[in-house]
Amino acid sequence: MTLKSLFRGWVERYFSDEEAVILLLVLALGFAVVIWLGQMLAPFLTALVIAFLLQGAVNGLTRRRVPQMLAVLIVYLGFLGVLLAMALVLLPLIWNQLVNLLQETPRMFASGQSLLDDLQARYPQLVTPDQIQSWIGMAGREMTQLGQRALSLSLSSLGNVLSLIVYLVLVPILVFFMLKDRDRLVGFTVSLLPQNRKLMTRIWEEMDDQIANYVRGKFIEIIIVGGVAFFTFICFGLPYSALLAVLVGLSVLVPYIGAAVATLPVAAVAGFHFGISDQFAYVLVAYGVIQALDGNVLVPVLFSEAVNLHPVSIILAVLFFGGIWGFWGIFFAIPLATLLKALVYAWPRGIQQHREDASLEQPVEP
Structure with a gap:
């Protein structure tokens, strides 16, 4: 059996069906869009994931005979409440603790150095002064790199703030319409696929x-x-x-x-x-x-x-x-x-x- 005939048999086995070829093209197109346009479409993809998560709650309410639109409003208002709680309570708390941690890093560094000196005094055969100097130098380099990253982050903070504002405005709007018009959007997407699927x-x-x-x-x-x-x-x-x-x-x-x-x-x-x-x-x-x-x-x-x-x-x-x-x-x-x-x-x-x-x-x- 030649290599050409082997390749032909493999293609006929897996790609002789029209639906298999279309599915392969759809998957390739989807991965390509996410890889090359993922940053541009990030708000849409984020809203898609959130709407996918919230749809389970909407389905649970509709199974309990809650009208579709009312179920969407209940779930969406709950989502907005959680989002506001995170933006107004959790994020400021985490940010303040992160700033305090960075401010206390030199003290922690000095405490770690004293701990190493204590280990060297207790176990001189296991921990040598050269090893301590090597560890201190490595920690110092990591601290320098951390400071450089913090500086670059602060210089680009304006762009990050603008991106955050875009997310906070666009994502909730997209989530609402994805939940509200789910059947219409899914029907349109399915209409683009072949009949035999x-x-x-x-x-x-x-x-x-x-x-x-x-x-x-x-x-x-x-x-x-x-x-x-x-x-x-x-x-x-x-x-x-x-x-x-x-x-x-x-x-x-x-x-x-x-x-x-x-x-x-x-x-x-x-x-x-x-x-x-x-x-x-x-x-x-x-x-x-x-x-x-x-x-x-x-x-x-x-x-x-x-x-x-x-x-x-x-x-x-x-x-x-x-x-x-x-x-x-x-x-x-x-x-x-x-x-x-x-x-x-x-x-x-x-x-x-x-x-x-x-x-x-x-x-x-x-």
Whole structure:
């Protein structure tokens, strides 16, 4: 068998069906639009994600015989209330704690240097003066880079403020019309697709519930984990509790890696505030209990078997899509990986089923 015949057989197997070729073009066009026009269309894509999340609440109200428009208004007003609470309460609190943390960074740096000197005095054979100087130099370089990033961020703050204003105005408007005219928008999008779309329908039906459950469940997980971490840090008297709680809540976006990364700032702040003491150990134990309950209780309850992916596949998806789309790539890494899995499993079966249906529909000659 030659390479040409092998390639021809592979093409005939997977791309001989017209629907498969159209689906491939639709997927390629969608990825291209997000990659090259993602920054330009960011408010629209953000509103699309939020409307997708809120649609579940609208459907829940309509199932309880609430009129469609009234359900949309109730959910939308609740969304605006949460948005205003975040803009007026949570964001200023986090910003103030971040500013205080940056102001106290030199003191923390000096405290860390004294801690290293103490370790060198206690264990001179394990920690040498050269190692201490190397660690101090590395920390100094990191502090310099952090200052440069803060300076560049402050210089571009005007553009960031304008972008924030655009988001705060456009996104709520887009969300309202996406919820209000959902059927019309979905009907228009479906009208652009070919009439024969059995394979697309099969893949969409398989993905719809999984993506919806994952995205909504992930938002609920962020809120629960962040809220529990906030009240736990408050009970221990840990400074910068809101900032650390937001970091811990967002760490659940990256499975396995996020929990390990969030441990470093929590341990650093607790160590600088309490020192190497029993209180420091209690904070780390409480943080470990939160992560254990999240992974062994909360995640199975929220997601069940909706997302059945190998851990290696999850890590590869996070690295790949996070490298392409940043935060949103990390957030949607698991749904996109699930989509690719559904395509791999449904594509050959869909084409074969289409051929079998076509053969059954042909009239039998007498």
